[in-house]
Amino acid sequence: MNRPTRRSVLKTGAFFACCGMSHIRFAQSQSAHSAVLPVTEIAGGVFAFAGLPEMMNAENEGEICNVGFVVGTDAVAVIDSGGSVAEGRALIAAIRAVTDRPVRYLINTHMHPDHIFGNAAFSDAETVVVGHRNLPRALASRGDYYLQSYRDSMGGALMADIRIVPPTKLITDEEQLDLGGRHLALKAWKTAHTDNDLTVFDQQSGTFFTGDLCFVDHLPTMDGSLRGWIDQLGDLKAFKANLAVPGHGPVPSKWPEALDREERYFEVLARDIRKAIADGVPMAEAVKTAAQSERGSWRLFDEYNERNATAAFAELEWE
Amino acid sequence: MIVSVNRRNRVMAVVFSTLIATAVPLAADAQGTSVAESTVWNSLKGDVFGQKVIGPANGLVTIAAPKRAEDAALVPVDLRFKTDAATGRIKAVTLIVDENPSPVAAVFKFGKDAGVTHLATRLRVNAYSYVRAIAETEDGKLHMTETFVKASGGCSAPALKNQDEAMASLGKMKLRVFASNAPGTEPMTRATEMQLMIRHPNNSGLQMDQLTRYYIPAHFIQGLTVSQGDRLIMSMEGGISISEDPNFRFEFDAKPGEDVKVEAADTEGKKFQDEWPLQSSSL
Numbered sequence: 001m002n003r004p005t006r007r008s009v010l011k012t013g014a015f016f017a018c019c020g021m022s023h024i025r026f027a028q029s030q031s032a033h034s035a036v037l038p039v040t041e042i043a044g045g046v047f048a049f050a051g052l053p054e055m056m057n058a059e060n061e062g063e064i065c066n067v068g069f070v071v072g073t074d075a076v077a078v079i080d081s082g083g084s085v086a087e088g089r090a091l092i093a094a095i096r097a098v099t100d101r102p103v104r105y106l107i108n109t110h111m112h113p114d115h116i117f118g119n120a121a122f123s124d125a126e127t128v129v130v131g132h133r134n135l136p137r138a139l140a141s142r143g144d145y146y147l148q149s150y151r152d153s154m155g156g157a158l159m160a161d162i163r164i165v166p167p168t169k170l171i172t173d174e175e176q177l178d179l180g181g182r183h184l185a186l187k188a189w190k191t192a193h194t195d196n197d198l199t200v201f202d203q204q205s206g207t208f209f210t211g212d213l214c215f216v217d218h219l220p221t222m223d224g225s226l227r228g229w230i231d232q233l234g235d236l237k238a239f240k241a242n243l244a245v246p247g248h249g250p251v252p253s254k255w256p257e258a259l260d261r262e263e264r265y266f267e268v269l270a271r272d273i274r275k276a277i278a279d280g281v282p283m284a285e286a287v288k289t290a291a292q293s294e295r296g297s298w299r300l301f302d303e304y305n306e307r308n309a310t311a312a313f314a315e316l317e318w319e
Numbered sequence: 320m321i322v323s324v325n326r327r328n329r330v331m332a333v334v335f336s337t338l339i340a341t342a343v344p345l346a347a348d349a350q351g352t353s354v355a356e357s358t359v360w361n362s363l364k365g366d367v368f369g370q371k372v373i374g375p376a377n378g379l380v381t382i383a384a385p386k387r388a389e390d391a392a393l394v395p396v397d398l399r400f401k402t403d404a405a406t407g408r409i410k411a412v413t414l415i416v417d418e419n420p421s422p423v424a425a426v427f428k429f430g431k432d433a434g435v436t437h438l439a440t441r442l443r444v445n446a447y448s449y450v451r452a453i454a455e456t457e458d459g460k461l462h463m464t465e466t467f468v469k470a471s472g473g474c475s476a477p478a479l480k481n482q483d484e485a486m487a488s489l490g491k492m493k494l495r496v497f498a499s500n501a502p503g504t505e506p507m508t509r510a511t512e513m514q515l516m517i518r519h520p521n522n523s524g525l526q527m528d529q530l531t532r533y534y535i536p537a538h539f540i541q542g543l544t545v546s547q548g549d550r551l552i553m554s555m556e557g558g559i560s561i562s563e564d565p566n567f568r569f570e571f572d573a574k575p576g577e578d579v580k581v582e583a584a585d586t587e588g589k590k591f592q593d594e595w596p597l598q599s600s601s602l
Contacts, residue, residue, distance in 0.1 A: 134482070142476040145445070149476075191481045225481050280497045282439060282568065284385065284395040307389035311480065314393050314441075314564065317516065318493065 036097055037067070037082075037090040042243060042252045043205035045071040045182070047098065049091070050251040051083075053218045053299040056114055058155040061086045065114040066245050068209060069095055070202050072179020075104035078127075079200050079209045079245075081118030084154065085161035088118025103127045105177055107186065108167055109211025109247065110194045111138040112223070113146045119165035130177070131167030132188045132196035139166045171198055189213065192229035193220070193247075199239075206242030208255055216249025219298040220262045222308040226315055230266050233259060265294050273312045274319070283313045357449050359417040367413065367423060368461060373453060376464035379403055380412065380454040384466050388444050391470040392477040393562050397439045398452055407457025412438070416560050418448035420523070424560035430551035434572030437512070438553075441562040443477035443523070444470045479520055479563055490591035491518040492581060511573035515545065516566050517583055517591065523559040540565050542584045547597065548577035573597060 039047040048068035056062040062083020069078045069091070076095055081088040095103065106122045108131040109115055116139075119129060143164035151159050177184045182204050189197040193212040200209040212221070213229070213236060222229075237259055243252040269291040276286035287309035295301045364373065383397040402408045408431075414424040424442055429435045442450065451465035470477075479485050497512040521539040543555040543565075552571050573579075575597065582592045 137482065138478075141478040141482075145476040145478070149446070149470075191484065195481050195483065223480055225484070228481070280495075282395070282397075283393075283441070284383075284397065284439075287389065310390040310393050310395075314562075314566075315480075318518075318564075 035090055036093040037063075037087065039068070039091075039094045040251060041098075042245070043202070043207050046202055046205050046207045047071075047094065048209075048245045048251045049094070051114070051248060053248065055153065055300070055303060056083050056150065057153045058158060061158060062114055062117055062154060063087045065112075065212075065247055066249070066251055067091055067115075067118075068245055068251075069103075070179065070182065070184060070200075070207075071099050071101065072182035074101065074178075074180025076101050077105040077107060077177060077179055077184055077200075078103055078122065079107050080109055080115040080211070081106055081122060083114040083117045084158045085118055085121045086158060088121025091118065092121060104179065105130050105169075105184075107131070107177075107184075107198065107200055108135060109199070109209065110197050111135055111142060112194070112212065113150060115211070115247075116165070117146075117150075117162045120161060120163045123165070128169050129165060129167040130169045130171065130186070130198075132198045133170045133172045134196040135198075136166040136170070138194065138196045139164050189232055190228055191225040192232050193222070194224040197224070199236075201239065201241065206240070207252070208239055208241035208244045210236070210244055210246050210258075212247035214244065214246040214249070214253075214258050215262050216246045216253050216258050217299050218248035219301050219304045220265060220308070221304050222311040226266060226270060226308075226312045230263075230270065233263055233266075261297065265291065265298070268294050269308060269312055270316065273309060273316050277313065277317050277319075283310065286313055357417055359422075360415075360449060360451070363415070363417065363422055367415070368453070371461055373461040373463050376452075376454065376462040379406065379456065379462045380409065380452050380464055382450065382452045382464050382466050384442075384450050384468050386467070386469060388468050388470045391444055392480070394442045394444045394450075394468060394470075395439060396442050396450060397437075399437050400435060400454065403456070405458075406460060406462075409435075409454045409456055411455045413453045413455075414440075414442070414560075415451045415453070416442060416444055416448050417451070418446040419443065419560045420445065421558050421560060423558050425558060426556045428551075428554045430546070430553065432550065432572065433552045435553055435569055437568075437570040439568040441566050443560050443562055444468050445477060446470055477523075477562075479522070482520065485518070485520040485563060488518040489520070490583075490589065492516065492583075492591065492593040494579060494581070494593070494595045496597065511597075512568065512570045513573075513579070514566070514568040515581060516564060517543075517581075518564055519583075519585065521557075521559065521561055521563050521565060538586055540583050540585050544582050545569075546580050547574060550574075550577075552579075 037049050039049045041047050048066055051063055051065040052060050054060055054064050056064055064083055067080040067082050069076055106127050106129045171186050171188045174187050185201040187199050197211055197213050199211055237256040241255040244255040244258050245251055246253050246258055272290040287306045290309040291305055379401050381399045388394040400409045411428045413426045415422050416424050447469045449465045450468050451463055453461050453463045455461055493516040495514040519540050522537055539559050540557050545552040578594050579597050580594045584590050
């Protein structure tokens, strides 16, 4: 686990050779195999790991989103379990390296596999899985598809352990979790990135775990409502946080400046799509040109922009 | 978030496209025989069309869809139809997604003098799959064309994005009429392009609730008719492969001054209908 196997090095080498990838990513993918997730203490008792700006695959073991944990006097709360059980276990190892207090809560910020595929690593009876009230429904309608569709890119070995573990403690509006001398404020948002977005705010340090309501560097992905997301940016900005852990991007990030780039992207995307709809341009054509002016500003733009534009088109044509 | 095409998939994709590249010309040479090279299709065609011979489309019907489905829940599919003097007009078109749990996405039937030349809709595509259109002409013959779509997989699950919203506005309809850009055409005689949108979750019923292990009940639009005056433009028998908020953009020979009427029914027995005046000025 600590080092890539010879086979994986060969595979990775061949992969980069054929795509002309930089050796920097190769170095990053090596770190993905550590048995202890390399977390950083960004505030007293607040730890986070910065995921790689990549797609989930066997080489990075699904470690593409930011995950973290907060240590209280009595217990620990984990924010997202990562993109594989291997990552979930490495996160537990990172927790055990700093505290022996029990993991009382595993908070899932939303339904996407990079955030929940590690849930099965936290099957300990004392860990309660916490999520947005819509999360069980979202996982019910997507779980089987996720398990099947990630098999090709993640490989059978990683997928073998992964199970869809829905939350049992559901957040409807706002609620606090007590870790002993430390409270986390959870907030369930209206449909934005997904219809089950949940944020976590550590009051003691002022650290804001935004889940995928905030993307930095990595192009935001649209699986909920563009209008809903734009509408709630004001409430997100109003959160008085000292620092943020976005769902994807630098750990920590400045708050609320971390929202600026996604706000601009949403405006450009909405403007381009609205114009196409007004002009009667069919969906298939409109999505090829929408928001292309933003291409240089983001990682993974080509992987996600057309999909975002497709979802935006289907939503905005009802205006 | 979404899975990228890793190296292994790329190799597979190359193998696939090589297969396709060789399969299509071969099939095109063999007139009157099945066009497709798909094991799923070979076992499926008997269930849908019995023993009837399915010939190549030879341009009577053409299909276009993105090679890579960016959003597996919303894959735009574009069909164009040509009337051939030998075969007669196209009476019906069956749209099939081979690898979907319920492969027959929809059967469209066209009114006798509707003159439908173009039909675009959006599909859910569960996996790498052929999407095919089989047209039936007035002489009773079947003509097939197909295209291969790679669903990008991963988090673009073919499921609802905003489920509460989908249920709240159930059955709402919208009709848009597009101005024709064709120069020199007479406003009263040319085909009119319209887009019909219906708010409906079009739930598949194949999704299992992980807590209860029960399947979420299917709830989708199963019947739809579009008419103008008392003339049928087209009807559709739908399945679960039609995307959430079913959407149909089509061109037909409109008669100015007559209302366009839409009736739809879903699997829960709910009926939806709406009517729009079609003025000469909007043509």
